[in-house]
Amino acid sequence: MKLLEFLSPPTQAAQRGGPADRIVMSSRVRLARNLAGFAFPGWAKKAERLRVCQLLRDAVERQPQMREGFAAALDDLSALDKQILVERHLISREHAAKGAGSAIVLSRDERLCVMINEEDHLRMQALLPGCQLKEAWQAIDELDTGLEQDLDYAFSHTLGYLTACPTNVGTGIRVSAMLHLPALVLDEQITQIIQAVNKLGLAVRGLYGEGTEALGNVFQVSNQRTLGESEAEIVERLSKVVAQIIEHEENARARLLENRPKMVLNHIGRAYGILANAHSVSSKEAINLLSLLRLGVDLGLLPDVRRSLVDELFMLAQPGHLQLRHAEKLSADERDILRADMLREALREVRRPLASPPTPPVDKPPAP
Amino acid sequence: MLCMLCQKKEARVHLSDVKNGKIKKVDLCEDCAKAKGVDDPTGFALADLLLGLGATEELAAGASADAEPACPNCGLTQSDFKKASRLGCPTCYETFAESLAGMLKGMHTGTRHVGKVPRGLKLGREVQERLQALQRSLEAAIAVENYEEAARLRDAIKQLRENPGAVVAG
Numbered sequence: 001m002k003l004l005e006f007l008s009p010p011t012q013a014a015q016r017g018g019p020a021d022r023i024v025m026s027s028r029v030r031l032a033r034n035l036a037g038f039a040f041p042g043w044a045k046k047a048e049r050l051r052v053c054q055l056l057r058d059a060v061e062r063q064p065q066m067r068e069g070f071a072a073a074l075d076d077l078s079a080l081d082k083q084i085l086v087e088r089h090l091i092s093r094e095h096a097a098k099g100a101g102s103a104i105v106l107s108r109d110e111r112l113c114v115m116i117n118e119e120d121h122l123r124m125q126a127l128l129p130g131c132q133l134k135e136a137w138q139a140i141d142e143l144d145t146g147l148e149q150d151l152d153y154a155f156s157h158t159l160g161y162l163t164a165c166p167t168n169v170g171t172g173i174r175v176s177a178m179l180h181l182p183a184l185v186l187d188e189q190i191t192q193i194i195q196a197v198n199k200l201g202l203a204v205r206g207l208y209g210e211g212t213e214a215l216g217n218v219f220q221v222s223n224q225r226t227l228g229e230s231e232a233e234i235v236e237r238l239s240k241v242v243a244q245i246i247e248h249e250e251n252a253r254a255r256l257l258e259n260r261p262k263m264v265l266n267h268i269g270r271a272y273g274i275l276a277n278a279h280s281v282s283s284k285e286a287i288n289l290l291s292l293l294r295l296g297v298d299l300g301l302l303p304d305v306r307r308s309l310v311d312e313l314f315m316l317a318q319p320g321h322l323q324l325r326h327a328e329k330l331s332a333d334e335r336d337i338l339r340a341d342m343l344r345e346a347l348r349e350v351r352r353p354l355a356s357p358p359t360p361p362v363d364k365p366p367a368p
Numbered sequence: 369m370l371c372m373l374c375q376k377k378e379a380r381v382h383l384s385d386v387k388n389g390k391i392k393k394v395d396l397c398e399d400c401a402k403a404k405g406v407d408d409p410t411g412f413a414l415a416d417l418l419l420g421l422g423a424t425e426e427l428a429a430g431a432s433a434d435a436e437p438a439c440p441n442c443g444l445t446q447s448d449f450k451k452a453s454r455l456g457c458p459t460c461y462e463t464f465a466e467s468l469a470g471m472l473k474g475m476h477t478g479t480r481h482v483g484k485v486p487r488g489l490k491l492g493r494e495v496q497e498r499l500q501a502l503q504r505s506l507e508a509a510i511a512v513e514n515y516e517e518a519a520r521l522r523d524a525i526k527q528l529r530e531n532p533g534a535v536v537a538g
Contacts, residue, residue, distance in 0.1 A: 036458055039442045043456035119454065141484070148486045154458035155489055159472075160481025162458040166468060167475055169461070171483040201477070203403075228478020 003081045006070040007088070008110065010321060014312035018130020022298050022307065023246050025178040025218065026089065029136040029235070030125035031144055032163045032172035034154040040164035041102070041117040049101035049117055056116045059150045060105045060124075065112055065143050074102040083320030089127060089178075091115055112143055119164050120172075122147075131242060133175055137235045160227065170227030175235050177242045178207075182217040182295040183252035184245075186267065193248060194219075201225050202241060207287075216287035216314065221245065257299065257357050268296035268353050276347040280336040286317035286343065301353040313346055371397035439463040499528055 007013075018024070034040060038052050053073070061071050074082070074095070082096040091104055095118045102117040115123040124147075126139035154162040160170040168174070184190045194204045203224045206214040221242060223234045256264050271292035274281070281289075294310045296302045315321055322335050322342070330338065371379045377397035436445045440463065444456030449464065461468065473479055502525045509518040 034458060039457040040455060042452065042454050043442060043444060043448075144484075145487070148488070153486050155486055156458075156461065156481070157485075157489070158480055159461055160483065162461050164454045166455065166472055169472065170476065170481045173483075225476045227472060227476035228480060228482055230483035232483075 001070065003070060003072065003077060004084070004324070006106070007084065010312050010315045011308075013088070013110075014308045014315060016129040017308075018128060018132050020246055021130035023180055023249050024131035024242065025180055025311075026127055026129055027132045027136045028089070028125055028127045028174075028176050028178070029133065029140045030123060030174045030176075031140055031161075032120040032168045032174075033122040033124070033144065033147075033151075033161055034120050034163060036152045036154040038121065040119070041121060042119060042164055046101060052121055053101050053103050053117050056121060056151070057103050057105060059147055060114045060116070060122075062150070063143060063146045065139075065146070066105055066107055066114075068108045069106055069112075070108075071105040072103060073100065074098045074104065075100045077104075080320055080323060084324065087315065087318045087320050092118060092123075094118060095123075111139060114143075120168070131177065131239075131246075133177060133235050133239050133242070137173075137175065137231060141231070167224070168226050171229070171231050171234065173226055173231050173234060174222050175238045176220050176222030177238065179219050179221060179242070179245060179249075180217060180291065180294060181219055181245070181249050182291050183256055184249050185217045186264065187252045187256055189248070189252060190219075193245065197221055197241060197245070200237075200241060202238065215284060216291035218291070253295075253299065261357065264295075264299070265301070265353070265355070265357075267292050268299075268301055272296065272302070272347070272350075272353050275343045276350065276352075277344065278340045279344075280333075281317075281340045281343060282332075282336050283317055283319055283322075283339065286339055287314060290314050290317065296353050300358040302350065303354070303358075304350045309346070313343065316342060316346075369395050371395065371400050373397075373400040437463065495528065499525065502528065 018027070035052060035056075038044065038048060041049055041052075044052070057071060057073075060066060061069070077085075082091070085091040085104070086093055086096050088110075090106060090110070090113045092115065095102065095104070095115045098117065102115070104116065105114045107113070111126055111128060113125050113127065115125075124140055124143055126136040126143075128136045128139070156162060161172040163169050163172050181190060181193075184193055197204050201224055203220075203222050205220045205222065207216065207218045207220075221238065223238055226234075229237075271289040275286070275289050275293060290310055290313055293302065293305070294307060294314075297305050297307050297310055316325075317339055319335060322339055323330055325342070326338065369379045371377050372395050374397060377399065379395035380398050381396045381401035382394070436447060438445045439456055439460045441459035442456035444460055444463075446464065446467070449455060449460070455461065455464070469479070502521055506518055506521040506525065509515075509521060
């Protein structure tokens, strides 16, 4: 089966919801594992990489969670396929750059994705919508436990799971939550929050992880330390920090509406104005404006729009997904025009935002 | 001067700290400094913590040595590691244990793994610990001339060695 036939269409993918998804877009837990007796992928010779890749691909595909899943060698995927996988947060940009000797295996429900021969022999992740860090850990823990029956992992009783980069040694875990924090950005509190989170030994990154900018007010918060703390402790700590950030964001939204309603309305109104009327929009601009539209939806200013529509447009505005809708290869300028066309069309029936926040305010976090 | 982290951009953030009478310096580009949250001078103690300064010095010292040690399993040298910041194979953790120790201390919460252990190895560790406990009891029994108990313990050790799975399960 082709990747694009396997993946759920954007409309469907955008409808997956989860707890606290007005702020937590997704939860991810990734484990790094390596085989004993083989060089790490970055140092291994090609023949060894190919052998390890086949061995691991077979083992992963045998797992019950991967039944009816999708598996492919990276050199069998087109550049566009890889771009789509990156835009769906299923593989890293680093993995997308790999060719022969690397592979991916994706579960039918797209919740589990295993990268073979990325930086480590195995990088397996569970990606769930909304705030579900514990659930994501459980899901990937099960897959890992299944795999360890078949595989001889590189493990030391003192240092834990051995990884190519010493920053991942120990549990090999990275727990991360993708957060939409427009009010903290508008209220200029985000720098303080990021510094506070950094001081707890957690990293804050942009939309596509390491080294990427925070487009669309989307931030990824994740653990950096992997040695000396158990997986459960790391998940617990991150959950607590995420709960606090959610609270700060909710408070910032309420405070902004209370103290500076015109500033908020102005941003959302202008975002709507451009998205619904522009004839050329870059992906960066689109994502930043869609973030404000999403805030408008959360604040009840756009009664016609469901959040899933904004999330779908968020996906469709990205270069790979946009290219997908057109047979011929598009230049960047052509993409900007077609992106604007797509956005105008999607928002054709949507009435402009309300001129004042509804009363009672809908901006109350749902009861836990 | 290049940034110590990315080795690409010009270092513009220079931090230094005196600890145990030694001066430690970190030179970072603005992006890396921001990424590490050390652009705020009040948060400096963090730089030490995150970067494992001791390790950087040790690595530099190791790299300048004449005969460079290489990993016996994969051939990776200290300078290969310095260049790519990635190790070559699991054995590298033993080969470069000394210089890694300082680095790991700076990067992580602890220096010993806490958390999941692959099932096969967990059994191994439990059996090891059980064997050691039995061995100690046996020595104690012999010391007090309790030969009946010693015989029982000797049989238990023999049984555990021959069939570790069954004993632990039972």
